Amino acid sequence: MPEGKILKALSGFYYVISGSEIVQCRGRGVFRKNKITPLVGDEVVFQAENEFEGYILEVKERKNELVRPPIANVDQALLVFSAVEPSFSTALLNRFLVLVEYNNIQPLIVITKMDLTNDKEKLQINKYADEYRTIGYEVLLTSSETEAGLEELYPHLDGRISVFAGQSGVGKSSLLNALKPDLDLKTDIISSHLGRGKHTTRHVELIKVANGLVADTPGFSSLEFTEIEQEDLNYCFPEFELASENCKFRGCLHLAEPKCAVKSEVENGTIPEYRYSDYKDFIQEIRDRKPRY
Template sequence: MQTGQIIRALSGFYDVQSEHKIYRTRARGNFRKRKITPLVGDFVEFESESQTESGYILEILERKNEMIRPPVANIDQAVVIVSAVEPDFSLNLLDRFLIYLESLNIQGLVYLTKTDMISDEKYQAIKQSLDYYEKVGYPIFAPRTAFTPEIIQAIEDTFPDKTTVFTGQTGAGKSTLLNHIDPKLNLATAEISQSLNRGKHTTRHIELIPLNDGLVGDTPGFSSLGILNVTSETLVSRYPEFREIGQDCKFRTCQHVMEPKCAVKAAVDAGEIMQSRYTNYLQFRAELKDIRPVYKKSK
C-alpha cells in the first residue's frame, strides 16, 4: 500500500502522485455505496503494481478543507483573478469569494489582469481599493504592465510546498496567466462575449500541475457567485478586519448592524474600514436571511 495525492480526475480515473511518480487508479467499488467521491487534491492510500497498470484507491485520508466551487480538497492558497475590464472589476464579487476562502481557512491572493486596457485614472482607483485588501491580509498583484517577468516571478515564489488554485470570474485571464507562468501548459483561452460582458468557459476539468516545488491548479470560472459555506451568523467572522476591530465592540457577539458602541461601525465612519466592504457585508447578510436589501434614495 502506498500514499499519494490525486492530481487529476478524468472519466472515472484518478492520477495519483506519489514520490514524484504518477499512478493511474480507480476508486474501489464500495466508495459508491459509502457515498464517497474522491476529489482532486485528496491524499489517499492506494495500491498499484506498476505505473503502467491501473491500481485502486483504498482510502481517502482526512481532508483539511474542501472547496465546493471548484471541487478541490486540501488547498493551501487560492489566487483570485479579477479583471480590470471585460468583465468589469467588481469589489462585490471579490468580497464574495474571499469570504468563501475565509470559511475554508484558505489564504486568498488577488491578481489584477487587463490593466493595460484601462486609463491611468481608473487603474489608480482600482489600485487604491486593492491596497486596502493588502492592508487587511490579502497579498495583491496588480502590475500596470501585464505579465512582466518580475510579477510572474513574484507569483511563482508563493508556490513552493503549497497546493494553489487559480480561480475567479470567467474570462478574467486565469489560463492566460498560467500560460505565462509556464508556456508548456498551453491552456485554452477564450474571447469575451461582448453582449454578456463575460468570458466563455475554457477549463473543462480540474488538474493540479507541478510548478516550482508546489502543485497549481487552473479551475473552471464563474459568471456569478452566491454566498457559499457561510450563514448570517458566521458571516461577521469572515472579515479579518472585523475580527480584529470587533474586539473593541461593547458586545462580544456584536454583528455590527444596530448595536450601540460598535467599534466596526465607528471604524467605517472614520474611514479605517472601506465603505464598500461594510456595504457588501450588509447586502450579504440580507441575502443570507433571504431578505431583499432595501436601498433608500439619497435626498
C-alpha cells in the same frame, strides 16, 4: 500499500502521483456506499494492479475541501481578477474572500490586465489594492501580456497547492500560460455581447508550476453561501473581527446594535464603505436562504 496524491479526476478515473509515477486509478465501490467522492488534492492509499493501473482504497483526512471547484487540501487561493475587461468588481472579490476565509485557505489577490488600463483606471485599481493591503491581504498587479508582476508571483507558489479562482474571462488560463508557457491552456476572448468570458477550463487538474502545484479551475459567474451562517460572517472579514473586540455587545452583528466599533470604523473611513455594504448584503442573503431539511 502505496500512497499518493490525486492530480486529476476525469470520467471516473483518478490520476494519482506516487513518487515520479502517475497511476490511473478507479475508486472502490465502498466510496459510493459511504458517499465519499475522492477529490483532486486528496492524499490517498491505493492498490496498483500493475505499473499504470490501480484502485483507490482510502482517502486520508482532509484539512479543507471546496465544492466549486471540487478540490481538497488547498494551501492558498489565488483570486484572479481583471482590472478591466471585465471590470474589477469589489463585490465579487469580497464574495470570494468570504468563501476562502471560511475554508481557512490563505488568499492572494492577483489583478490582471494592468496593461489595458488607462491612467484613471490604473489610479482606481491602485487605490483598491492599497485598501485590501491595509486589511492584511497580499495584492499583486500583473499583466500576462507584458509579464509585469509575474516574478513576484513565483515565490508564493513554492511548495504549496494553489487554486486559481475567479470570474470567467479574467485571464486565469492566460496567467498560467505566462507562468508556464508549455501548458498551452485554451483561452477565449471576452464575448462583447455578454461581457464575460466563456468557460474554457472543463475539469480541475493540479499542474506543476515553479516548485508547487497549481489548480486551473473552471471560471465562476456566481458563488452561493450554502454553508455559512450569519454569525460566521464577522470572522470572514478580518478587519471586522479585529474591530469587533471593541463592540459593546458580544456577538454583535454590526447592524442595528448600539456602540458598534465596526460601524464607527466605517463612519470614520478606516473600513471602506463598500466592504460594509457587501457585508450587509451577504447577511441578508444568508437570512433569505431557503432552509435545508
